Amino acid sequence: MRPSWRMRTACGRRAGDTLFDSRLALGNFPSTFEIKRVGSNSVEAFEKLKLLSRATLAFIFKEGVIVAADSRASMGGYISSQSVKKIIEINPYMLGTMAGGAADCQFWHRNLGIKCRLHELANKRRISVTGASKLLSNILYSYRGMGLSVGTMIAGWDEKGPGLYYVDSEGGRLKGTRFSVGSGSPYAYGVLDNGYRFDMTVEEAAELARRAIYHATFRDGASGGVASVYYVGPDGWKKMSGDDVGELHYKYYPVVPTPIEQEMVDAPAA
Amino acid sequence: MECVFGLVGDGFALVAADSSAVNSILVHKSNEDKIMILDSHKLLGASGEAGDRVQFTEYIQKNVHLYEFRNGIPLSTAAAANFTRGELAQALRKSPYSVNILLAGYDKDIGPSLYYIDYIATLHKVDKGAFGYGSFFSLSMMDRHYHSGMSLKEAVDLVDKCIVEIRTRLVVSPPNFVIKIVDKDGAKEYAWRETIKDAEEPTA
Numbered sequence: 253m254r255p256s257w258r259m260r261t262a263c264g265r266r267a268g269d270t271l272f273d274s275r276l277a278l279g280n281f282p283s284t285f286e287i288k289r290v291g292s293n294s295v296e297a298f299e300k301l302k303l304l305s306r307a308t309l310a311f312i313f314k315e316g317v318i319v320a321a322d323s324r325a326s327m328g329g330y331i332s333s334q335s336v337k338k339i340i341e342i343n344p345y346m347l348g349t350m351a352g353g354a355a356d357c358q359f360w361h362r363n364l365g366i367k368c369r370l371h372e373l374a375n376k377r378r379i380s381v382t383g384a385s386k387l388l389s390n391i392l393y394s395y396r397g398m399g400l401s402v403g404t405m406i407a408g409w410d411e412k413g414p415g416l417y418y419v420d421s422e423g424g425r426l427k428g429t430r431f432s433v434g435s436g437s438p439y440a441y442g443v444l445d446n447g448y449r450f451d452m453t454v455e456e457a458a459e460l461a462r463r464a465i466y467h468a469t470f471r472d473g474a475s476g477g478v479a480s481v482y483y484v485g486p487d488g489w490k491k492m493s494g495d496d497v498g499e500l501h502y503k504y505y506p507v508v509p510t511p512i513e514q515e516m517v518d519a520p521a522a
Numbered sequence: 523m524e525c526v527f528g529l530v531g532d533g534f535a536l537v538a539a540d541s542s543a544v545n546s547i548l549v550h551k552s553n554e555d556k557i558m559i560l561d562s563h564k565l566l567g568a569s570g571e572a573g574d575r576v577q578f579t580e581y582i583q584k585n586v587h588l589y590e591f592r593n594g595i596p597l598s599t600a601a602a603a604n605f606t607r608g609e610l611a612q613a614l615r616k617s618p619y620s621v622n623i624l625l626a627g628y629d630k631d632i633g634p635s636l637y638y639i640d641y642i643a644t645l646h647k648v649d650k651g652a653f654g655y656g657s658f659f660s661l662s663m664m665d666r667h668y669h670s671g672m673s674l675k676e677a678v679d680l681v682d683k684c685i686v687e688i689r690t691r692l693v694v695s696p697p698n699f700v701i702k703i704v705d706k707d708g709a710k711e712y713a714w715r716e717t718i719k720d721a722e723e724p725t726a
Contacts, residue, residue: 389573390577392573393573393577396573397617418550420545420572422571422572422573423571423572423573423574423576423577424543424545424572424573424576425572425573425576426543426550426551426554428550428551431550437548438547438548441548
């Protein structure tokens with residue numbers, strides 16, 4: 253019966269269960285078993301798509317944190333957009349990157365921004381990057397196995413200086429100095445690891461990030477579009493650049509006229 | 523490819539674990555500390571799925587601390603091990619935690635002890651134990667060379683032998699290991715065995 257089923261979901265509801273709320277409103281009442289099944293289907297679908305479209309990276313260096321990402325969204329073999337914002341501004345001194353499911357990342361980053369602001373209001377001080385990443389990680393852990401697909405890096409500057417955490421929908425959370433997430437990440441890691449020095453200037457670091465994203469988009473079909481680079485310093489984040497990777501290609505590898513070895517000549521008219 | 527192993531020596535217990543955080547073929551981090559210091563005289567070495575490992579071990583740590591705050595005395599190693607196993611068992615038929623744990627501790631009256639707790643809530647008090655693919659190599663090494671009452675130097679030599687064997691024979695062996703010991707003076711980090719040095723995290 254409807255009322256008793258509604259009671260069951262109300263009892264089982266956790267904070268943040270807005271997904272299920274909208275399904276109830278539509279009038280079709282899937283049983284809890286069906287919701288689980290939908291979840292596991294989307295897990296399979298996401299397993300196929302999850303690593304398929306991102307090249308995002310972030311690293312800490314002397315002056316702060318650099319965050320960079322491409323802007324392509326793909327659905328299988330179809331490029332659905334070349335202008336997706338994959339770097340999400342949580343608040344003026346914290347950024348999150350988006351990899352995996354676009355809706356999941358956008359929603360949960362927005363949700364994280366709300367929780368961070370509430371923390372500020374309740375405690376009269378800004379939340380640390382450690383705290384913000386732990387908030388997100390705990391939320392994602394509670395939704396484990398239900399098909400969320402989020403692979404994000406939380407980068408920011410707090411009282412302890414620059415902070416960078418990798419958080420994913422498996423519930424994993426890692427503190428580190430260099431991360432790259434997405435299908436293009438192995439290519440980006442290579443360039444990033446090789447060119448990284450702790451004591452770079454902001455411009456050198458931005459150029460390294462731009463180059464790493466470019467190389468990832470060059471080799472990975474699911475990454476492309478515009479390489480955006482952000483810098484997070486003591487005064488908050490600032491967008492450094494947004495360059496089309498096609499144009500970057502010719503900037504890094506300009507066309508050099510090469511001599512033609514063999515030229516096809518028309519056969520002389522008989 | 524995660525390796526955790528441990529053994530009991532003369533007046534101390536030792537746990538060693540690899541320190542790589544991996545996602546399919548990508549190594550995200552090579553200096554991840556997987557041996558949690560549960561309280562002043564307990565170590566919890568854990569291997570398993572990313573979220574589960576951290577969440578479950580932190581949960582156990584907070585509950586151990588809570589007991590100490592509430593009752594004024596710390597839990598014994600046996601009690602902590604049984605509590606951990608109980609939590610794993612409770613969750614087993616609902617949403618199991620896939621974490622394998624080696625819990626090492628020192629009690630004033632009993633001395634050092636090591637508990638083997640696997641992901642389906644098996645609990646054994648052991649002298650030596652290992653988890654992961656590395657266990658195929660470290661268990662026989664420990665069986666061959668272990669004897670009760672090993673000194674710290676002998677024990678660390680044995681651990682190094684196991685690490686060398688893992689590095690030689692395991693196809694995707696982890697590059698770095700961390701070794702922690704617990705003795706009458708408390709739980710502390712003993713050493714790292716690194717082949718790849720990650721960039722140091724900058725201090726403010």
